[in-house]
Each structure stands twice: as structure tokens, then as C-alpha cells.
Amino acid sequence: MKTIFIDRDGCVNVRLVGNWVMTWDDFEFMPGAISGIAALKKAGYRLILVTNQRCINLGKFSEEKLNALHDKMQNELKNEGGFFDSIYHCPHDRDENCGCRKPEPGMLLKAAEDFGDIDLSKSIMLGDQESDRLASEAAGVGNFYQISSEQTIADAAKTILAP
Ligand SMILES: [Mg+2]
Ligand SMILES: [Zn+2]
Numbered sequence: 001m002k003t004i005f006i007d008r009d010g011c012v013n014v015r016l017v018g019n020w021v022m023t024w025d026d027f028e029f030m031p032g033a034i035s036g037i038a039a040l041k042k043a044g045y046r047l048i049l050v051t052n053q054r055c056i057n058l059g060k061f062s063e064e065k066l067n068a069l070h071d072k073m074q075n076e077l078k079n080e081g082g083f084f085d086s087i088y089h090c091p092h093d094r095d096e097n098c099g100c101r102k103p104e105p106g107m108l109l110k111a112a113e114d115f116g117d118i119d120l121s122k123s124i125m126l127g128d129q130e131s132d133r134l135a136s137e138a139a140g141v142g143n144f145y146q147i148s149s150e151q152t153i154a155d156a157a158k159t160i161l162a163p
Helices: 033-042 063-079 106-115 130-139 153-161
Strands: 003-006 046-052 086-090 124-127 143-146
Touching: 003 106, 033 046, 033 063, 033 153, 046 106, 086 106, 106 130, 124 130, 124 153, 130 143, 143 153
Parallel strands: 003 046, 003 124, 046 086, 124 143
Antiparallel strands: none
């Protein structure tokens, strides 16, 4: 099934400078994120969120609170016709040398294994950082779109869905 991997901070929501987004008050959708995600979902794409959250293993945040935050995000997206089919997060800190913290490809490879019908070479990744691009390349994902406040998910969706 045609699949798009999407990074969270800096793509779906605005990045906080010097801190992690850990409360709903701090979760501000990026311009174009809600409409772009809805457009891609309506076009039949499977959407998978892949996010580094080392705040968890630093002891600053918890899996439960992260899940609760993502539930609220999903509800907001669903109100506009979009949602993520699945959410993967890496809780590890940099020095743990895990295989899932981007730029490592572990979350993408795990998703491909879990779903079983993802052709990574035909898949797409949307990310705002070099680590997103490197993770997608390492996983063999065929297409990468750089997201910023000027090139939003809605802009990427327009390009992806152009006939
Ligand atoms: Mg990011
Ligand atoms: Zn990890």
C-alpha cells in the first residue's frame, strides 16, 4: 500500500526552541499540516508518524503522556478528515546507540515489517531535518520532501497528488 512517513516536530507541529513539546498547550500545528494530512489521507495514502522523543529516556516525559498527546493530535486531525494510521516513536537518548533514533532507519523498517505491504522504494518521507532524509535513505525510501514553514505538508501534498 502506498505509504508516506512523516516526521512530527517541525512538520506536523511547530518545534519548540530549547524544549520538547510535552503538553497540548505547546502543541501548535504547523501551517498546512492539518489540511495536507487530510488531503493525503483522502487520496488513499497510509500515513505513518515517525518521531524521535529522547525526552522519554531522559526522564522528562512518559510513554503514557506521549500517547495522550498523540490521541489529542489524532482527534484534531480526524475532525478535518486526516489521521495517522500508526505512530512510531524512539524514546532513546543519543548515547544509547539504538537502531531507531533517526538518522537510523529502525522505525521505518519496523513499520514495513509490521504492515507487511509497504514497498519502501515507492514510499515517501516528509521531514524537516537532515536526520529525516538520512533515515529515509537508509531505509530505502524512494522519495524525500523537505518540510519547512514555507514548504508545508500541504505544499508537499499538492506535488505528490499532482496528476
Ligand atoms: Mg523534525
Ligand atoms: Zn531508539
